[in-house]
Amino acid sequence: DQQVKQNSPSLSVQEGRISILNCDYTNSMFDYFLWYKKYPAEGPTFLISISSIKDKNEDGRFTVFLNKSAKHLSLHIVPSQPGDSAVYFCAAYSPRSGNTGKLIFGQGTTLQVKP
Amino acid sequence: NAGVTQTPKFQVLKTGQSMTLQCAQDMNHNSMYWYRQDPGMGLRLIYYSASEGTTDKGEVPNGYNVSRLNKREFSLRLESAAPSQTSVYFCASSEDRIQPQHFGDGTRLSIL
Numbered sequence: 001d002q003q004v005k006q007n008s009p010s011l012s013v014q015e016g017r018i019s020i021l022n023c024d025y026t027n028s029m030f031d032y033f034l035w036y037k038k039y040p041a042e043g044p045t046f047l048i049s050i051s052s053i054k055d056k057n058e059d060g061r062f063t064v065f066l067n068k069s070a071k072h073l074s075l076h077i078v079p080s081q082p083g084d085s086a087v088y089f090c091a092a093y094s095p096r097s098g099n100t101g102k103l104i105f106g107q108g109t110t111l112q113v114k115p
Numbered sequence: 116n117a118g119v120t121q122t123p124k125f126q127v128l129k130t131g132q133s134m135t136l137q138c139a140q141d142m143n144h145n146s147m148y149w150y151r152q153d154p155g156m157g158l159r160l161i162y163y164s165a166s167e168g169t170t171d172k173g174e175v176p177n178g179y180n181v182s183r184l185n186k187r188e189f190s191l192r193l194e195s196a197a198p199s200q201t202s203v204y205f206c207a208s209s210e211d212r213i214q215p216q217h218f219g220d221g222t223r224l225s226i227l
Contacts, residue, residue, distance in 0.1 A: 006157075009155075034215060036218075041220065042220050043205055043218030044158070044205070044218045046215035046216070046217070049215060089157060089158065102160055102163070102174075103148075103216065105158040105159070107156060107157045108157055
């Protein structure tokens, strides 16, 4: 039962264009969401987060959008750069669920930004 | 600037052998976590420790044990390794359970 789903295993975009990575979730108790980026042979690194009381959070070239009614979030990268090529994981957290400390990760989307 | 340090980086075991994966963080974080990453599965939580002296099961705890040795160190033990435990293991820490987690670079474990 995959509670957090990233349905696109891979995405390829041209340098300078927008990258849009999508994530869907099923558990309405999730109220805090994060995106992580992972390069090969390294651990994931935190990128950006959003609380369910917001619908948008922006940090430089990275913006996360949350649509609670659709249980959907997306990460926009504008403009995309070759160094953004990595695996991107979305993750969800439910502090009210009783399962404390439990981040649920999606399967990941591999982004390739072509020069 | 170490952050979260995992040892070893690579290990090959035979079925039935035991092994302890070590993890240490130098950020004075309260919470620590162990995940495994398998192809197409994302990261799945094995065990976590919300604070020193406490541990709790995650999504996939079977076949593993953990020890929160002190605030800095959180070890993962495989008592009798099985091929299904072949994976990349990541340790992470956070200031508390809602703050972003900081990850180590992983231990790639192969069990033959």
